[in-house]
Amino acid sequence: MVDEFALGGDVWSSRLIMGTGGVPSLTILRDALIASGTQITTIAMRRVNASTSGSIFDLLKELHIAPLPNTAGCYTAGEAVLTAQLAREALGTDWIKLEVIADDFTLMPDPIETIAAATRLVTEGFVVLAYTNDDPVLASKLEAIGCAAVMPLGAPIGSGLGIRNPHNIELMRERIAAPIILDAGIGTASDATFAMELGCDGVLLASAVTRAEQPQLMAEAMKHAVLAGRKAYLAGRIPKRWHANASSPGRETSRLSKEMPIDSVNAQEAHRESPLF
Amino acid sequence: MKVVIVGGGLAGLVTAWRLGQTGCDVTVIDPAPGTGASSVAGGMLAPVSEAWFGEEDRLALDLASHSLWRQFANELEADSGLEIGFKTEGTIQFAFNQDDLRDLARTREFQLSLGLDAVELSGAEVRVLEPFLSPNVLGASLVKSDHSVDNRALVIALITACEARGVEFIREKAISIEFETISDDSNVRAVTTEMQLIPASQVVIAAGAWSSQIVGAESLDVRPIMGEVIRVAPRSGAAATITHTIRGTVRGFPVYLVPRAKGEIVIGATQLETGFDIQPTAGGIFQLLRDAREVFPYLSEMRIVEIMAGLRPGSPDNAPLLGPIANHGGLYAATGHYRNGVLLTPATGDVMLAYLTGGTVPEYARAFTPERFTSLSGARG
Numbered sequence: 001m002v003d004e005f006a007l008g009g010d011v012w013s014s015r016l017i018m019g020t021g022g023v024p025s026l027t028i029l030r031d032a033l034i035a036s037g038t039q040i041t042t043i044a045m046r047r048v049n050a051s052t053s054g055s056i057f058d059l060l061k062e063l064h065i066a067p068l069p070n071t072a073g074c075y076t077a078g079e080a081v082l083t084a085q086l087a088r089e090a091l092g093t094d095w096i097k098l099e100v101i102a103d104d105f106t107l108m109p110d111p112i113e114t115i116a117a118a119t120r121l122v123t124e125g126f127v128v129l130a131y132t133n134d135d136p137v138l139a140s141k142l143e144a145i146g147c148a149a150v151m152p153l154g155a156p157i158g159s160g161l162g163i164r165n166p167h168n169i170e171l172m173r174e175r176i177a178a179p180i181i182l183d184a185g186i187g188t189a190s191d192a193t194f195a196m197e198l199g200c201d202g203v204l205l206a207s208a209v210t211r212a213e214q215p216q217l218m219a220e221a222m223k224h225a226v227l228a229g230r231k232a233y234l235a236g237r238i239p240k241r242w243h244a245n246a247s248s249p250g251r252e253t254s255r256l257s258k259e260m261p262i263d264s265v266n267a268q269e270a271h272r273e274s275p276l277f
Numbered sequence: 278m279k280v281v282i283v284g285g286g287l288a289g290l291v292t293a294w295r296l297g298q299t300g301c302d303v304t305v306i307d308p309a310p311g312t313g314a315s316s317v318a319g320g321m322l323a324p325v326s327e328a329w330f331g332e333e334d335r336l337a338l339d340l341a342s343h344s345l346w347r348q349f350a351n352e353l354e355a356d357s358g359l360e361i362g363f364k365t366e367g368t369i370q371f372a373f374n375q376d377d378l379r380d381l382a383r384t385r386e387f388q389l390s391l392g393l394d395a396v397e398l399s400g401a402e403v404r405v406l407e408p409f410l411s412p413n414v415l416g417a418s419l420v421k422s423d424h425s426v427d428n429r430a431l432v433i434a435l436i437t438a439c440e441a442r443g444v445e446f447i448r449e450k451a452i453s454i455e456f457e458t459i460s461d462d463s464n465v466r467a468v469t470t471e472m473q474l475i476p477a478s479q480v481v482i483a484a485g486a487w488s489s490q491i492v493g494a495e496s497l498d499v500r501p502i503m504g505e506v507i508r509v510a511p512r513s514g515a516a517a518t519i520t521h522t523i524r525g526t527v528r529g530f531p532v533y534l535v536p537r538a539k540g541e542i543v544i545g546a547t548q549l550e551t552g553f554d555i556q557p558t559a560g561g562i563f564q565l566l567r568d569a570r571e572v573f574p575y576l577s578e579m580r581i582v583e584i585m586a587g588l589r590p591g592s593p594d595n596a597p598l599l600g601p602i603a604n605h606g607g608l609y610a611a612t613g614h615y616r617n618g619v620l621l622t623p624a625t626g627d628v629m630l631a632y633l634t635g636g637t638v639p640e641y642a643r644a645f646t647p648e649r650f651t652s653l654s655g656a657r658g
Contacts, residue, residue: 027594028331049552053489054500054593056550105528158529213330213387 003234005202007040007179008095008127008148010066014039015196016226017068017181018219019206022158026059028215033063036219041065042097042204044072045083050090057091068129070097075110077117084121096121097151099131107157107184111138115145122146131183134165136172143178150178151204154195155185158207162191166198173199189218189225196229197237278302280633281468281477283451283491285310287428287618288597288611289483290435291626294356296633297442304445304477306470311432313485314618317506317587319535319545320362320431321522322346322620323423325393326370328384333391334644335596339617341641342624346424349623356441357434362427362538364522369403370395371410371417371525373571378415380526385418395420409517409575417525425522425535428619447475454480454493454608464606479607479633486553486588488598488612493605497598498650499613501553501588504546505561507569509579511540517575518542527568534569541582544569550591557586591615593650599628600638600646609633610647 005012018038023029033041041060050057060067069087074080077100084096100117102110109131115138121128122145129149130142139150152172155161162185163169172180179202182195186205195203203226212218280296282289285307296303321327324339350363370385372378388395395418403417404410440446449470456463465480482494486501511518518540524533535543547561562584570576592598592613602608611629614621628642 024329024331025593025595026591030593048550049554052500052550052552054498215331 003230005179007202008129012039014223014226015202015230016192016222017042017202017204018209019204020044020056020210021072021206022210023206023215024210026056029056029210030059030063031216032209032219033059033065035216035223036209037223039065040068042068042070042206045069045087045090046071046073066095067091067093068095068097069093070131071099071117072101074100075102075113076100077113077120080113080117081120081124084117084126085124088126094125095127095129097129097131098147109133109153111135115141118142118145118147129181134168134172136168136175139172139176139180143176147178149181149201150176151181151183153184154182154191157184159185160187160208161185162187163194163198166194169195169198169200186222189221192222192225193229193232196226197233199233202226278478279304279476280479280481281306281475282481282483283307283454283468283494284482284484284488284612285436285446286313286315286483286485287311287432287435287622288485288614288625288629289481290315290432290439291622292481292483292611292629292633293439293444294353294435294442295626295630297439297444298356299630299634300443301634303439303443304447304475305439306447306449306451306468306475308448308450310436310446310448311429314504314587314589315432315485316429317504317585318428318619319506319533319543320426320428320619321368321423321524321533321535322425323368323420323522323524324617324620325388325395325420326368326418326423326524327616328388328391328393330387332595335594335617336391338596338624338641338645339620341639342617342621343422343424345623345627346426346620349626350426353431353434353438357438359430359434359437361430361434362425364425364536366424366521366536367419367421368423368425368522368524369398369407369410369417370420371403371414371523371572373414373525373527375415376529377526380529381416381418388418388420393420394422407519407521407523409519409573410523411572411574414572423522426619427537431619431622449473451484451491453491454482456493456605462604462606465608477607479609481609481611481629481633482602483611485612485614485618486590488590488610494602494608494610496602496651497610497612497647498593499590499598500550500592502591502615503549503551503555503586503588505549505557505565505584505586506543506545507562507565507584508582509542509544509576510582512578512580516540516579517573519573523572525572527571530564530568532565532568532572534573542573542576542579544576553588555586555588557584561586589615589618596645597621597625598645598647598650599625599642600632600648603648603651613647 154163
């Protein structure tokens, strides 16, 4: 089965988008990016000059990874739009990861400024991937504006706290057709898997890899985590049960053995008595 | 034999001085020696508090240079007749909030696992050592072996010692390296400046962040990483101060305060990859002052002496490029020192002297040749 990831007018085989914040060196970043199998990597346009030789942009070019410019460090819609315009000029791409934060210490997105910036950027022809709170209502509005993807946080940037409100992500998945990319809060591989199991189309992470003791190894873990979560989501998980239900064939269905000890009838009775149902 | 050194920062100056001591004919080309990153730096000699996961190889180099420092300082002070402010009070690596404390504990565990010396201090213990630090500092590591030096005094002492040893300074901008023929493996023959051609049998590229801008040295994998620094001083005689280097994170933002003579303090440093721009930004300076003041409240009463930005020469693995540049006979690099140029000054001198005079290159430096990057990337060249 081919499970391609359509985003911003292109099709990708990797659903893991990498960030670069907190990386100790370009050598370590290089190894991590290769291990992650990522095809898209986001860069803060305010922090890096695209025309400097030997910069992170040269590294992405060498590795054939698409740069996704972001507006990190912007506090107003105006700044974000300006940064997006500069990024378009510098990189020749219409892609922009829109990030308008409210303060330095939570780095939470400012929803009102984000909506304002997204509206203007979509009008100007940008492919807007909007960083947002884990609010399904806000995400719907961003989709309605014309954002190419919504990128809800799982927890504050760099916190590694995982997905604090998984139900919101599920609600978001239920009502949104646009790609959902879980952005921020991933601490370890199980968080990334969980995001995909909740129905996200992709995961964006940086600190979990760049600040790990062994970034390359963690990047590889994340690659597998995203794949595992995606496949599990597509495969359709089993319903949760209160009591055991033997996975070995029961006596009625077994064709191999007439001596199966497991009593599946009892299991079903217990099931009915369970307070879960 | 004539050696021409392109760049009169710490790497170029120490190489020139070491060669000058052997009686070698040495010329340093720099429009303004010692005024680049070497003068902007904080002057920390801090391999332990700089240690980070995955950088163990560079740590070994840092530690090797650190062990040379005391002898180096004595020798340079004797040769120049100038003091360089070598301070051995140690470094307090602090944590401001609970998140910072967790990060610090992780760092200390790593330092200890490598056999490095870092002693846990409570907030109260920190304030016994440094009474003027904020009571909001939650804890720290005391790293006794992380020292500091007045890097500006160091630059002046090196220039003085070079001149005493007959090193010639040409205050012009180097433009290109000239080779004997146009083939890829040709030997060097000269360096061209805006004004003249200077013949050379050996050339050392020590132009810091600008190293790969010199025609003929484009293969050097060095990029500029801007850092902003503030220097403050007491406004009058009686003033609160610090005696150790104070460095750490305030709500995740790194900041350091390095004490100098007469109560002056160097506060740094930001990191921005915004090209060759060295204009300090309001945001960078705001952040440094905000965080430094949280740790050292008396800062509010001090006078701002200077706000500056410099360009660290960054390499892909944060370690320097020391040694011959592939193919070209007589062409060498001493650049890419990134955050550790001051710390690595003694090692740079010894290593470059060995390369240039056919001596034995110290074991600790052999992995750090410019060639180590050529196999990585075909895109650069």
